[in-house]
Amino acid sequence: MSTQTILDQEISFDDEGFMTDHTQWSPELAAELAKANGLEELTDRHFLVIDFMRKTFIETGSGPTIRRLTKQSGVPTKELYALFPGAPAKKAALIAGIKKPVGCI
Amino acid sequence: MKSEPIKKVSIVVSKGSLDGIYPGLIMANGARMEGMEANLFFTFFGLYGILKKYQDKIRIATVGNPAMRVPDAKGFPLPTLLGALPGMSAFATSMMMKEMDKLDIPPVGEFIEMISDAGGKIYACKATVDMFHLSQEDFVPQMDKVLTVGDFYELSAGGEIIFT
Numbered sequence: 307m308s309t310q311t312i313l314d315q316e317i318s319f320d321d322e323g324f325m326t327d328h329t330q331w332s333p334e335l336a337a338e339l340a341k342a343n344g345l346e347e348l349t350d351r352h353f354l355v356i357d358f359m360r361k362t363f364i365e366t367g368s369g370p371t372i373r374r375l376t377k378q379s380g381v382p383t384k385e386l387y388a389l390f391p392g393a394p395a396k397k398a399a400l401i402a403g404i405k406k407p408v409g410c411i
Numbered sequence: 412m413k414s415e416p417i418k419k420v421s422i423v424v425s426k427g428s429l430d431g432i433y434p435g436l437i438m439a440n441g442a443r444m445e446g447m448e449a450n451l452f453f454t455f456f457g458l459y460g461i462l463k464k465y466q467d468k469i470r471i472a473t474v475g476n477p478a479m480r481v482p483d484a485k486g487f488p489l490p491t492l493l494g495a496l497p498g499m500s501a502f503a504t505s506m507m508m509k510e511m512d513k514l515d516i517p518p519v520g521e522f523i524e525m526i527s528d529a530g531g532k533i534y535a536c537k538a539t540v541d542m543f544h545l546s547q548e549d550f551v552p553q554m555d556k557v558l559t560v561g562d563f564y565e566l567s568a569g570g571e572i573i574f575t
Binding site: 371372373374376382383384387391392393394395396409410411 | 437440441443444445446514515516517525528529530
């Protein structure tokens with residue numbers, strides 16, 4: 307656990323850098339988190355993914371699998387990997403302010 | 412000392428049963444999800460995982476599978492003779508596929524597409540292709556290339572090789 311002050315707000319993170327309280331999240335904070343994770347700009351397509359991840363997390367307590375994410379958010383697998391290069395589910399979860407995704411798919 | 416992260420995996424899928432094919436697919440997809448380079452090399456009966464006509468007919472073996480239990484994973488061991496009854500393998504497969512679907516594990520065809528779209532590479536073993544008299548049109552479009560074992564080692568350079 308650690309805290310960081312971002313945009314004049316005390317934000318708490320777990321050891322892997324995921325926010326521990328998703329209610330502290332805002333789109334402005336997402337932009338800052340994105341920069342910290344190597345993404346210069348967040349587009350509408352990024353936010354489509356982020357919003358879907360947050361919605362699923364709030365409803366179920368866990369982020370969606372990549373399969374569900376691509377099927378239900380309308381962002382195909384290829385685009386998802388392009389939007390969040392490297393590890394898409396993890397990176398999107400970091401920026402969406404939710405916990406690290408659990409599950410193998 | 413912190414170990415160096417794995418950057419690349421090459422996974423050999425050599426068996427054509429459901430439990431022969433899925434672990435390799437899950438590992439390859441998981442590798443891409445973690446940002447690793449992933450190669451899948453299908454050989455021998457594992458090749459059925461990327462054959463258009465057969466990939467969604469992959470089944471679990473109910474004979475010669477002493478760990479198999481019914482009606483669920485903590486039930487009674489399934490006697491080999493019962494496992495041999497017609498329809499047993501199809502039934503066990505459909506039960507398992509239902510459980511997998513709950514976990515969002517896709518059918519083989521969709522899974523291969525997903526791995527390919529995620530940037531994973533799909534290869535077929537040349538020796539098996541020749542032995543089974545297969546050609547390009549027998550394969551799903553995601554199959555990138557038919558490789559010799561030498562090619563496979565070459566493209567696996569610098570990564571881990573996993574045999575399943």
